[in-house]
Amino acid sequence: MDETATLGYLEALAHTLGVEIRYESMEGDNLFSSGGMCRIRDKQVIIVNQRAATGDKVRTLVKALRCFDLTQIYLKPVLRDLLEDEVDK
Secondary structure: OOHHHHHHHHHHHHHHHOOEEEEEOOEEOOEEOOEEEEEEOOEEEEEEEOOOOHHHHHHHHHHHHOOOOOOOOOOOHHHHHHHHHHHOO
């Protein structure tokens, strides 16, 4: 599965879980972050650097979404493998 499709599936999974994704500019002097999970007013939000490469966006979402219990949610096997592989890293 290509990175763009994977990103779309991860965004859909976040939506299913009720997690908002925000694509924001995250730049500064000698600062680059691909983003991560945070809580804003008791709501879980994943902030993603809008200028990051697609692969970095995928890794950011995987790292954020792997903390959820996904056992009761149907995921394409390749997506489940990606989420489970990232847990081991």
